[in-house]
Amino acid sequence: EAGVVQSPRYKIIEKKQPVAFWCNPISGHNTLYWYRQNLGQGPELLIRYENEEAVDDSQLPKDRFSAERLKGVDSTLKIQPAELGDSAVYLCASSSWTGGPSSYNEQFFGPGTRLTVL
Amino acid sequence: DAKTTQPNSMESNEEEPVHLPCNHSTISGTDYIHWYRQLPSQGPEYVIHGLTSNVNNRMASLAIAEDRKSSTLILHRATLRDAAVYYCSPNEKLTFGTGTRLTIIP
16 A cells, blocks of 8 residues: 655755645545654644645644645645745655544654755 | 653664653643654654553553653664654644654664
């Protein structure tokens, strides 16, 4: 079974340019997450989707960041315009909550997109 | 948000047990403790989770303090493939700190 797919793996842009990251979650996973990981830090949640609905975007800088998950499958995270401080690894994860006392919402992460803003 | 404290780095000899501590003193009463690890150039992967009782799976064991303010991830026989950054989170939202970088010495 294929894991979470992200593209591109690497992106170098100049500041003030727009950039977009794409994520294809594991088939059948209804929950999708975007994280940002700064160098030497743990991942930080930016946004979480349940199907098409963004249920937690409290950490998403809405002045320049946007995300969408049309049809509840693939997702795109966009930054416009990018700033120097946006250089980081952007991770996508997905999970499938089956419910019940013994189930667990394990998150499966993709390899990430490393963004460098010059 | 609940926060965690972990040692920045630890070393262990190959095939020896490893105990990775995590302090999560502000954890809420109903939140699980989650452990993930991140190998170089990869996304994090799930290791184990627990609420109050100690937990075991094929990868590791999780020992949870009675007051739930701390926990310890136990790798029973570390291998070179266990070299990674280990993160604990006091909630399902995966609120990670800086994690512990584990180095395995052959």
